[in-house]
Amino acid sequence: MARGTVLGRLGWRIGEVAEITAxxxxxxxxxxxxxxxxxxxxxxxxxxxxxxxxGYQAQRSxxxxxxxxxxxxxxxxxRLDDGEVSPYLVxxxxxxxxxxxxxxxxxxFVWRAPGDRPLLLIAGGSGVVPLMAMIRHRAAARDRxxxxxxxxxxxxxxxxxxxxxxxxxxADPTLGVRHTLTRSHPDGWHGxxxxxxxxxxxxxxxPAQPAPAVFICGPTSFVEAAGSLLVExxxxxxxxxxxxxxxxxx
Amino acid sequence: xxxxxxxxxxxxRDPDSSSRVPPGQHTVxxxxxxxxxxxxRVDLAKWTFTINGEIDKPKTWTWDQFKNLPTENIxxxxxxxxxxxKLDTAWRGVSVDTLMEGxxxxxxxxxxxxxxxxxxxxxxxxxxxxxxxxxxxxxxxPLHPEHGGPVRLLxxxxxxxxxxxxxxxxxxxxxxxxxxxxxxxxxxxxxxxxEERYWGx
Amino acid sequence: MTVEQADxxxxxxxxxxxxxxxxNMEMTAAEGTCGGCGAVNAVGxxxxxxxxxxTVVRCPACGKVLMRIVHGHGRYWIDLSGIxxxxxxxxxx
Numbered sequence: 001m002a003r004g005t006v007l008g009r010l011g012w013r014i015g016e017v018a019e020i021t022a023x024x025x026x027x028x029x030x031x032x033x034x035x036x037x038x039x040x041x042x043x044x045x046x047x048x049x050x051x052x053x054x055g056y057q058a059q060r061s062x063x064x065x066x067x068x069x070x071x072x073x074x075x076x077x078x079r080l081d082d083g084e085v086s087p088y089l090v091x092x093x094x095x096x097x098x099x100x101x102x103x104x105x106x107x108x109f110v111w112r113a114p115g116d117r118p119l120l121l122i123a124g125g126s127g128v129v130p131l132m133a134m135i136r137h138r139a140a141a142r143d144r145x146x147x148x149x150x151x152x153x154x155x156x157x158x159x160x161x162x163x164x165x166x167x168x169x170x171a172d173p174t175l176g177v178r179h180t181l182t183r184s185h186p187d188g189w190h191g192x193x194x195x196x197x198x199x200x201x202x203x204x205x206x207p208a209q210p211a212p213a214v215f216i217c218g219p220t221s222f223v224e225a226a227g228s229l230l231v232e233x234x235x236x237x238x239x240x241x242x243x244x245x246x247x248x249x250x
Numbered sequence: 251x252x253x254x255x256x257x258x259x260x261x262x263r264d265p266d267s268s269s270r271v272p273p274g275q276h277t278v279x280x281x282x283x284x285x286x287x288x289x290x291r292v293d294l295a296k297w298t299f300t301i302n303g304e305i306d307k308p309k310t311w312t313w314d315q316f317k318n319l320p321t322e323n324i325x326x327x328x329x330x331x332x333x334x335x336k337l338d339t340a341w342r343g344v345s346v347d348t349l350m351e352g353x354x355x356x357x358x359x360x361x362x363x364x365x366x367x368x369x370x371x372x373x374x375x376x377x378x379x380x381x382x383x384x385x386x387x388x389x390x391x392p393l394h395p396e397h398g399g400p401v402r403l404l405x406x407x408x409x410x411x412x413x414x415x416x417x418x419x420x421x422x423x424x425x426x427x428x429x430x431x432x433x434x435x436x437x438x439x440x441x442x443x444x445e446e447r448y449w450g451x
Numbered sequence: 452m453t454v455e456q457a458d459x460x461x462x463x464x465x466x467x468x469x470x471x472x473x474x475n476m477e478m479t480a481a482e483g484t485c486g487g488c489g490a491v492n493a494v495g496x497x498x499x500x501x502x503x504x505x506t507v508v509r510c511p512a513c514g515k516v517l518m519r520i521v522h523g524h525g526r527y528w529i530d531l532s533g534i535x536x537x538x539x540x541x542x543x544x
Binding site for chain 3: 284287288330332411430433434435436447449450451
Binding site: 014050051056088092097098 | 255
């Protein structure tokens with residue numbers, strides 16, 4: 001296991017919010033400076049803990065969006081209207097606030113450059129966050145492993161990192177990005193406009209030889225559907241790593 | 251000094267000054283769904299409810315037979331060990347006393363068992379004498395699977411983990427046998443008014 | 452936004468922090484053999500239910516309970532009896 005992942009006791013640290021950037025109407029990225037941050041791998045997450053004055057605490061996990069090469073860590077959070085933590089992080093939190101977190105956490109759903117197999121990344125909604133860390137890490141490491149991102153969102157305004165993905169893809173022919181919008185799409189839209197299905201997988205997925213590495217992240221039902229389609233397409237389940245996001249918090 | 255997140259208040263927790271709310275609990279207006287596994291899919295044509303164990307002859311009801319038993323409408327407060335309480339919940343079902351009519355047993359304990367393998371244990375006298383029901387309606391409608399439908403146990407004077415969802419029967423026992431949560435840290439008795447949450451409480 | 456019941460099932464990645472807290476090691480890449488059906492899966496791949504009085508971990512192949520973890524009053528109660536064998540890579544390897 002690479003440096004910084006399992007060394008030392010996993011303890012709570014206090015970071016300081018450096019910057020908050022709105023990505024979409026409901027999603028913001030929060031850049032945090034964490035003293036003595038041990039480093040992380042693309043795909044890992046942090047646990048964030050909020051404490052109220054009366055002692056009440058709430059805790060949620062958020063994938064790290066930033067590349068390991070960045071000196072700050074960034075989490076990207078979707079505000080759920082009936083959530084408890086996300087409306088605080090996206091709405092109340094501001095620059096210079098302190099935030100308690102622990103990490104990095106995870107050793108299964110991680111990708112390290114240099115890659116040795118074609119990479120297929122499939123994202124449902126905010127499931128794109130850990131996959132974006134992988135894409136950013138790959139770019140920072142100047143790795144040219146062929147990678148395709150298939151990213152499902154409700155509508156164009158919900159697509160997180162849209163401009164950055166366009167910019168990265170136009171500068172790098174080995175990075176392919178395909179979008180599908182499931183609820184509404186603009187006139188003249190050239191991407192997919194439906195839920196993931198067999199045809200979309202056939203269009204986008206790498207051939208089964210040489211064996212690709214696959215990462216799928218999003219709500220459980222999305223992840224299970226995508227995984228099944230890939231297995232039907234001929235992929236070995238062992239090539240596919242998944243991370244299910246729940247609305248167990250919000 | 252413990253770290254405080256500036257401006258964080260958390261979900262509004264109604265102060266538990268009401269005498270109806272046990273210590274450490276707060277009231278909620280929604281009905282949280284807690285689940286230790288997949289929601290069982292039940293075929294009512296094959297569903298049965300059984301009382302077995304320390305009994306001369308096990309008693310079994312099919313769904314049709316069960317629906318023909320005398321029912322009661324009950325409104326009770328429920329208390330989950332995860333600290334939420336819900337007041338005035340309205341249920342319809344069969345009293346355990348009705349199910350136990352005519353049963354002769356020396357058993358002092360019972361284990362409720364459910365589809366999916368869940369179990370929970372109690373002294374038998376904690377579910378008799380108007381203390382427990384086997385319910386199939388909530389809020390005037392058939393009990394939803396996510397809340398334990400078609401049928402769940404309801405034991406409102408104990409923490410809600412004792413109100414086994416997807417219940418299929420009761421096993422009468424001479425010796426107490428800790429159930430799914432009772433064998434893994436949760437209190438064997440579970441009285442919310444004495445805050446019997448964990449082992450040793 | 453409503454939570455679909457099916458979406459309440461997560462995976463071992465969701466308890467990476469809890470397991471690291473208890474075992475002082477990264478555990479999501481550890482491979483467990485199900486004591487019921489023998490399926491071998493990384494902890495990151497197994498089914499996890501966190502919306503319960505405790506955490507329940509189940510085999511994705513047969514549904515058998517692999518682990519139960521209850522945390523309260525400064526104590527953890529951990530049942531690993533559903534796992535026949537757990538394989539971990541030594542840190543630093």
